[in-house]
Amino acid sequence: MSPPTTSRRPELRTAASAEIFARIITHGPISRIEIGRLTGLSPAKVTKTVNPLIRDGFVTVGEHAEHSSPGRPVYPLSVVSRSMLAIGVKVNADEIVAATVSIGNEVIASARRRLKQHDPETVTAAIVHCARQLIEKLGDDAERLVGIGVSVSGDIDSVGGVVRQSPLxxxxxxxxxxxxxxxxxxxxxxxNDVRALAKxxxxFGLGVEAESFAIVTIGAGIGCGxxxxxxxxxxxxGVVGEIGHLPLASPDAECVCGRRGxxxxxxxxxxxxxxxxxxxxxxxLTLADAVRLAHAGDRSAVTAFDRAGTAIGAALAVTVNLVGPEVVVIAGEGVMEYDLYERRIREEFAAHAFGEAASCRLVVRRHTFIDWxxxxAVAAFRDAIRPTPAGAAA
Incomplete structure (x- = not known):
């Protein structure tokens, strides 16, 4: 099978052009006037950027005009959903989960592969296997692929594509x-997997409306975007939001990263x-056993979840005190047992959030590994619409 081409990357020669296209992706259908309002760019700049995107099939103009105000009719702009495709891959310790995603946030197909080992060679082979499966399913549409995004827990050099450290x-x-x-x-x-989820x-989520947010994931690790x-x-x-490695637990507790607390x-x-x-x-004893015991009131299981909730609540308070987001989303596979953490998380958060930071909303949302x-895939799309070097400084 010959590799697909990457000819479907739009020509965006300035940071402003990339921002205009991103606004159409995230806010469409949207008028040129509204794009100008959101970006602070002139109507001429918006039109100059949009016209080639329409010509090359990345953006479409609404057939029906919107008469939101007196004057000329407004024809809203939307991204052509399948004009760009990316494959997103989530690497877990025991499984690879991959999905083909459109620039319109449509999941077209998915693939999974269990891992008996998670050494680099085995994981690389599994990623390639899943990606080839998805590419084959695309057929001729594979020419619309702009790249592959791979998310991994840990310290990631995204520019060089290097996993500098992944304790998991x-x-x-x-x-x-x-x-x-x-x-x-x-x-x-x-x-980094949590940073990709935040992107x-x-x-396509909170960032469309919220001025700021943090997403905290609980499960195999504790992360924050x-x-x-x-x-x-x-x-x-390249390291940010590593609240799982804040020293807020007992110094007797040894972490997989080799540190304590x-x-x-x-x-x-x-x-x-x-x-x-x-x-x-x-x-x-399994995690499912621990959950069952905690629900049954077993003292050691309840204590373990309380200890976890206390540490997570303190970490949330630190995050909110430092960054001041409008909302914090608590996500990850661990939210399935959120009822076992919630009281201690909220108590500890309220005890340590300073002043009005305590009014930050805590929202629980379940994410599947397909979401990850x-x-x-979104990280790959964002990389694909970066300005070309010739215009990057403009």
Missing amino acids: LGWSRVPLGERVSEQLGLPVLVE SEQW IYVNRDVVTGAH CVEAVASSSAIRDAVRADHGDPA ACGA
Whole structure:
């Protein structure tokens, strides 16, 4: 199978042009006037950017005019949903989850592959296998692929495509992007998984309306993506929002990162399970068993979830005190047991959130691993509509 081309990337020569296209993607159907209002750009600039996008089939003009005010009719602009496609991949310790996603946020197909091991070679092969499955399903539409996004837990160099450190996978300095790109012949963008999820929220979720938000995920790890000043924060060194490694737990608790006292050391799914295992002297006890015991009132299980909730609540308060988001979304596979954390999370948050920061809304939302894969695809789309180097400084 010959690799698909990447000819479907639009020509966007300035940061302003990229912003205009992004507004059409996230807010469409939208008028040129409204784009100008949101971006602060002149009608001439908006028109100059939009016309080639219409010509090349990325944007369509509404057939029916909107007469929202006296004067000339307004024909709203929308992105052509399948004009650009990306494959998003979520890497877990035991599974690869992948999805083909359109620029209109439509999941076209998905694929999964279990992992018996999670060494770099096995994971790379699984990513390539899933991607090839999805590419084959696309047929001729594969020419619309702009790239592949891969989301991984940990410290990620997204520019170089390197997983610098992933305690969940036990990786250090793995050039994952290069390895996958060599086999598939497509651009590959590697991103921190929670940051990718925040990028998806920026484009198609909270970010459409909210001026700022944070998304905190609980489950195998504890992560945080932050959206302020009209963008997802990446940090000077590519590490940001690692609230799972704030030293807010007991110094006796050892984290998978090798440090002590991390939130993740008491609040991750494995930490809760291991605590209940130790108290019951049962190394075969599962997380589902721990949940069942907690619901039944078992003291050690209730204590383990309370300890986790206390650490997470304190971490939420730190996040809100430092960043001041409008809303915090609590997500991840751990929210399935949110009732076991909620009281302690909210108590600890209220105890440590300073002043009006305590009025920040805490919203619980379940995300599937397909949602995580969609976040990786959005990261690839965002990379694909960056300005070309010749106009990047404009």
